[in-house]
Amino acid sequence: MALLRNSALQGTITPEMEQVAQKEGVSPEFIRQKVAEGKIVILRNTNHHNVVPVAIGDGLQTKVSASVGLYGRNTSISEEIAKIKVAAEAGTDAIMDLSVSGDIDTMRKEALAATSKPLGTLPLYQALAEASQKYGSSLKMKVEDLFEVIERQAADGVDFLALHCGTTMDVIERAKREGRIDPLVSYGGSHLIGWMVHNGKENPLYENFDRVLEIAAKYDVTVSFADGMRPGCLADSLDGAQVQELVILGELVQRTREAGVQVMVKGPGHVPLDQLKATITLQKSLCKGAPYFVFGPLVTDTAAGYDHISAAIGGAISSWAGAEFLCYVTPAEHIGLPDKDQVRQGVVAARIAAHCGDLAKGMPEAVKWDLEMSLARRELDWEKQISLAIDPVTTERVWKERSGDFSSKCSMCGQYCAMEIVSQYLGNDKKHVC
Ligand code: SF4
Known part of the structure; x- marks a missing residue:
């Protein structure tokens, strides 16, 4: 089966392009052209048979994603599947399974079966968890272990893979030199950096980037570049390490597109209101218009218990400024794992943000709804x-x-x-x- 991006480049409109065009109220040719330009991605893995493809990017309605997953003893697969169902009922466009422990394979398979929404994962979490079990420490993870997990998750049907490909040794050195208030808040980023520093090795996802592309191409998985240097507080926003990682991701966006693989870029995090537009503009420029997937962003560090509101403010302005995909934040952010009701509140808050952004962009369907x-x-x-x-x-x-x-x-x-x-x-x- 031809890769969606290659089909678009060859001028072919695929059934997936027609399907998302109808949902978005745009022409299939509009979708084809933007996929060819790399400004729209269509989330769907060729092995995810029950998925309804979702398009994300320029000129389309802003989408939202809800994260679930196994985290220690306080969660079970059945509870997390129930959260997926609540998130889907509340209108999320995609789900991320960010499990870090327990039976991650079963969790992922059940998540894929439980919803027709595209599913994203972060394979590094599973590779670290398995290395910890196998060798007694996640620091002993082998490069082969990581790539075996990436392949396993892609083969299962995961539609988008979050990968910290741009967190290089140079970026880490800059972060150390310049200092930060909250050095690292990305779970995957912090463990990857720990592994790199402990073993004195370059980021395996950066060094072996062609292997990442080979796997993604095999299943037509969209690569979602995760930002290991995501600032964890307003004071660290737009510092040198964040921007340097973004420059590297921009270079990798180009390589990904050349391999016929669809790509989007994940962003912060914690951003003061007055830096939101600059953050989006910088990403759009450095990453050549690749769809931007932002986490919130939170516009104050003080809203514990209400971070879904802080994130909705940041998400609305980010969407208006050009971000196309919002990762939800629940009221439990920073203080605990969300329950089902908090998942629901997080999805609704993110959807309000997405809709406000679409209204500000003058999207006809959004205006008509209001x-x-x-x-x-x-x-x-x-x-x-x-x-x-x-x-x-x-x-x-x-x-x-x-x-x-x-x-x-x-x-x-x-x-x-x-x-x-x-x-x-x-x-x-x-x-x-x-
Ligand atoms: S104006 Fe009428 S509809 Fe609006 S809040 Fe008052 S009572 Fe309700």
Whole structure:
């Protein structure tokens, strides 16, 4: 089967391109052209048979991803699968299984079977966990072990692989020289750097990058460059190490595209509001328009318990500035593993951010959605408002708890309902907001 990117370069519109074009309301030719340019990726592995392909990139609706996974004794496969189902119901576009312990193979296989959403993984986690079991320490991981896990996960049907290919020795030296408030917060990045420093070896993903590309090409997996130097606090944002890693990733984007493999780039993290636009512009320039997958970003370090809100603020502005894929952040970020309800809140918050960005970009479907909601508000049509809400489940629950059934009035202003009064005097043809 031809690689999606090569098909696009040869001028062929594939069924996947047609499928995502229909969902996005754009022409198949638009998708083909952007895939050929490397500005859109279509997530789907040729071995993931139940996947519904999802396109991410320039000119498309901003997408969101929810992360689950086995982390020590506090999680089980059944709980994590339940979280995947909650995230899918709440409208996530993709799932990441970031398991670091336990039966990672079974978790991944069950995750792939549980949802038709594209699934992403970070193979280094499993390679480190297996090395720890096999040799007594993750620091003894062999390069072969890492590549065997990458191949195993790709063969299982994983649609996008997060790989820290740009975290080189030079980048680490710069980070050491320049210093940071929070040196490393990327779990994979920190372990990889520990392995590199302990063994005095260059990053195996960088040194053997052609092997990464061979595996990705075999299954048409999208490579998602992870940022090992992701800043862990606002004070470290856009420092030398982060930017140097991004320069390297830009070079690797070019090599990945030349191999016919689709690629996107992952970004921060923690970014002050005033640096969001610069962060996105820099990535877009250095990585030649590759889709940008940002983690949040959080715009303050102080919102523990409410980091989904901090992330939604950062995500909305990032989407407006050009990021196309938002990794969710839950209210439990920094303080614990999220439960199902927190997963749901994280997905909804990320979707609000994505939608706000799409509105600011003037995306027709987003604008139409808001207009429909405004009209339903004017008509005091509660059922329609619930069906149009980004989270209909919560909207309906609050309506029933606080206002009553659909024949009731909204309890917020009661008899002083501005909507009702204005429609009496001005009719329904005037524009007004609630
Ligand atoms: S004006 Fe007040 S009562 Fe009327 S719909 Fe809006 S919030 Fe509810």
